Amino acid sequence: MYAVEIRGLSKSYKTKKLRTVEALKGLSLDIEQGEVFGFLGPNGAGKSTTIKCLMGLIRPTAGAASILGCDIASPQARRQVGYLPENPAFYDYLSAEEYLRFVGKMFDMSPEDAARRVQEVLNLLELWEPRKRLIRTYSKGMVQRLGLAQVLIHDPEVYILDEPMSGLDPLGRALVKEIILDLKKRRKCVFFSTHITDDVEKVCDRVAVINKGDLLAVDRVENILERGxxxxxxxxxxxxxxxxxxxxxxxxxxxxxxxxxxxxxxxxxxxxxxxxxxxxxxxxxxx
Amino acid sequence: MTKRAPLALLMVGLVSYSLLISPFASYMRNKPIAEKLGYVPSIKVLKPLSADHKEFVGASLVLKVTMYFGGLIGKMQNGRLSEPADLQGMSRLLHQAVRLDPYNMDCYYFAQSFLTWDAGQIEVANEMLKYGMQYRSWDWYLPFFAGFNHAFFLKDYPKAAEYYRKAGDLSGMDLHIKLAGRYLQESGQTELAIGYLKGMVRTANNPAIRKSYQIRLQAFQEARRIEVARDLFAAQHGAPPATVEQLVHAGLLDPKPSDPYGGAFYLEATGKVSTTSKFAFATGKK
Amino acid sequence: MTSIIQITLKGIFRDRVFQGIMALAVLFLFIPSAASLSMRQVVETSITLSLSLISFILLLLSVFLGATSLWKDMERRYTFSVISLPVSRSSYLLGRFFGLALFLVITAAVLAVAALLAIKFAVLMYPPDRPVLWGALVLALLFATLKYILLVGVALLLSTVSTSFFLPIFGTICAFLASGITQQVYEYVHMPASANAVSPFLKSAATVLYYLLPNLAGFDLNVNAIYGIQPNPNGLMITLGYFLAYTSILLGAAALLFDRREMQ
The missing domain is CATH 3.10.20 (Ubiquitin-like (UB roll))
Structure with missing residues (x-):
């Protein structure tokens, strides 16, 4: 069973002038459990579209996908997934602690488990100190780190991260890379999109390159480097x-x-x- | 929650809606009058709340009354209303409406149409018309109504003549003055009413109001027919008739007169033609 | 779904909506003195003012909270982080709805207590001719609350199809205005006297609208409360059923549409 299995996924939009724009053209990808997979492409390549389809935020026009064998049409598919949206935003009238407890509840965690995990991830992402402040007072970097905390809280098997490094300072980037490498050590699957090649080179096992909705290449990072x-x-x-x-x-x-x-x-x-x-x-x- | 839950919810809702809508609609239709005319906050509250929509709120109050009245007339059978009209409530709403928008002609027009015969509130109607004349100083209808009320109901002929003259001046037609002059006496009452009602029927564009005027006109035309027969009888027999039946027997009234309000015509001791319905729908007097 | 309801309530309270209402509710203190301006019916006037004030506050809440709740979630991109949790969109939508409904109930309850105190005070100061029907008063408030909960459903339905808050807000206001008069319009166009004046098209349009738009006039028990007229229990049951049926339709349709909505 693949961690993420994508079969012929397509997505087209109608623009206001009734022109059809194909954001994604028949993408097929298999991502193994326990691998760190980079999804590389310039802005507007279709990375976010793919991820939003996987997370049930938009409906694919054609094709199918599943996460750990569960079809993405069902909310159950998201049970074992930690998802970080691009430029995330969270209920700004809650504090980080309240928000994470809410997320924990949505994943059916017991209140004790949730409380313990909230403390762990907030400490890991250096948000323990301001945990009681409302999210609306947070800086962009803090919100991004809260997003990562939300991803980690229920310790899922699959991590889908949309531009996890954006909006972070060098320290934050290093922290994210560290977290991804740690997940890799623990045999978790990480699927993340980026347009920064360096990130891929440092942490990924495999990489896919996508542009204008077309998949251009999929290969192991070491092969690419070797062939290069x-x-x-x-x-x-x-x-x-x-x-x-x-x-x-x-x-x-x-x-x-x-x-x-x-x-x-x-x-x-x-x-x-x-x-x-x-x-x-x-x-x-x-x- | 499963995928089908919303659809199921929608279906359950649609089914129960279709089951309930007709009892609900009939419950709404048959709600008692006071509830149907609805409660409107007192003018002290309404006026500040209406802000700069006073005219709109005023107009919607009139609309409310018109709809209500229209509904009543629509359900009328054989000159009987299925339920007594809430004349007091109608009057209250119209008075509020003119306080909000003293220029709203509909209010005066409508108030005149039911406050007089139906409610018997001649003074109230005249007060309202007087109030309106301060604002609608160009409008000949208001003095025309007032003139009619004074002549027909109050028998105050000098005052009536004054109003009719004013209406004549404003309209630029001396028709009103002439019309008034001819009937400003006790004996011309019926013709005065017929002339007035004919004019009202002609100019009414609200179906319910026109219908109410038509019915009244019909009643007065019947009365007029009796009057003509009465005078003919007096000329033939040298003495006035005592009853309407006498006229029918003498073959002077064919067909038998019928009061669209469901009343019966009779002759007063003075010989004046009257009807038990008093030219108004049989309603419980409020 | 309970978590969503909790979050919804928390959000409304954190946005200081309740404090705003309480500020408006200070007006209740003035009701007895304002009502004493009335010459013959002080108590009736206090009841009128109380009911109108509560109704007005609930209307504002249902229109603005109902119309902006989902819109804000989408506009501020909260939906990305929440819809991607293992929760179905219908649960999310219903959670939002019940959260808002609960808030209306809480607000109505708090305001009702204030109103009842104000009216009680008026009764003590100026004993009325007819005893106040406290039961009818509570019923009137209850049905007013139901009416505005139904309106929240309208607002949510409209926000599932709209990308801005204009349609939900103005649509809900229009639905509210129309819902008060559909009954009268329907009866007007269907009476024999207006057969000539009303074109068949207008007549069928009015009929369609009558069945399509919510009929909120039935929820108005103000007259019963103000003049102490016992409401018709049968009619109330039918109205309650109507409320449940219409709200189910609204929510079912809203959930279906929201399910198809693309989160861009």
Whole structure:
């Protein structure tokens, strides 16, 4: 059973001028349990549309999807999901503590469990101190962190995060990455959208690239990085101790190595020079 | 809550609605008068609450009364109303309406139509007309009504003549003056009423009011017929008849006169034609 | 659903709506003295003023809370975080409705106590000719509350299809105004005397509207309360049934529409 299974999901809108806009064109994706999956695409690519379909906020025009085997049309599908909306907003007349308890209740947690978990997640996200303040007094970053607290409170199996890093300062970003890596350690599935390639490179197992509603690529992050190797920066020392730095093309490496052996060169360092995720992404999208 | 719950709720609602709507509608239709005319807050409250919609509120009060009255006339059978009209309530509402909007002609027009014969509140009607004349100083209808009331009901001929003259001046037609002059005497009463009612029927555009005028006109035309027969009888026999039946027997009245209000015509000792219905619907006097 | 009801109530109280009402309710203190201006019916006038004031407050609440509740949730994007919880949209909508209804009931109860005190005071100061029917008074307040709860249903239904708050607010106000006169209009166009004056189109339009729009005139027991006339118990039962049926229709339709609504 996949954590998230998407089959031919399409979504089109009618604009005010009665033109049809296809936001998503037959997307199919399988996301394994226990993997961190990055959903990469420029603004307006269809990332949020996909996620909103999964969360039952909008109805797909065609196709189907399920979460842990449960069809997304049913509210039950969301029982094992923690969802962070893009630029989240919460009932601003409640305090963080009240809101999280409300969320806990909606997930059928016992009041004791909820109270314990509320304390844990608020501490984790550094919101324990202002927990009694009304949300309307919170800064944008605090609201974003509250959103993450809400995602974590019932310790679900699947995490669907829409732009989790946006609106956060570098400290907050580091915290989010830490949380995602911790979830990965605990074999949870994390599916998050982003347009920042660096985030994907750091935390994801796999990545999908989407643009203008089309799925462009799905691959393991390590494969992409490997395929991206263009050549090697080699630092070699000759017998007389002279150090030289060379660039060797990928396909020339075997012959180069042979050559060094012949010339009795000592190789001090070989580093792959590769296109990073950003280059990969830009190349795909520009195509 | 399952997916089907909203649909089920809608269906249950629709079914019970369709079951209930006709008893509910008939309950609403048959609600007693006082409840139907509804309660309107006192003018002291209403006026400030109406803010800058005084004219609108005034007009809706009149509309309320018109609808109510229309409903009554509509349900009338054989000159009998199914329930006594709440004339007091109607009058109260109209008085509030003119306090809100003293220019609303409908109020005066309508008040005149039922306050006189039906309610017998001639003084009240005249007070209201006088109040209206202060505002609608250009309107010949108000003095015309007042003139008629003074002549027909109060027999105050000088005052009536004064009002008729005023109506004539305002309308630019001396018809009213002439009309009035001819009938400003006891003997011309019936013709005065017929002339007035004919004019009212002609100008009424509200069906209920027109109908009420038509019925009254019919009654007076019947009375007039008896008067003509009476005079003919006197000329033939040299003595006035004692009863209406006498006229029928003498073959002077054919067909037999009938009062659309369900009353019976009779001759007073003075020879004046009257009817037991007093030219008004049989209603419990309030 | 109970959590949603709780949250709804909490939201209304936190938005200081109740304090606002209490400020308006201070007017009750002035009712006995204002009513003493009336020459012949001080008690009747106090009852009138009390009922009108309560009715007015409930009308404001039902129109504005009912029309803005869902709209605000969507406008401020609260729906994203709440609808994505494992709760069906119908439960969410019904939770909102019952929360608002409960608030109206609480408000009406508090105001009713204030009104009854004001009227009692008037009775003691100026004993009336006819005894005050306290039961009819309570019934009038109860049915007024039901009427405005039904109006909340109208407002919610309209906000499920609207993207702005204009339609819900103005639509609800129009429904309220129309609901008071449909009965009269219906009777007017259907009486024989108006057969010529009213075109068949107008007649059928009025008939359709009569069955479509809520008929709130039946909930008006003010006359009974003010002049001490016993209301007709049978009619009250039918009116209660009408309330339940009409509200179910409103909520069912609202839930169906809300279920189809796209949260953009």
């Amino acid at each position: 190797v263009e050549g090697y920066d080699v630092t070699a020392a000759s017998a007389d101790g002279q150090v030289q730095e060379l660039f060797v093309h990928k396909e020339e490496l075997p012959s180069f190595l042979k050559q060094t052996l012949d010339q009795k060169l000592a190789i001090e360092k070989i580093e792959p020079r590769r296109k990073n995720m950003e280059a990969f992404f830009l190349e795909l999208v520009a195509r």
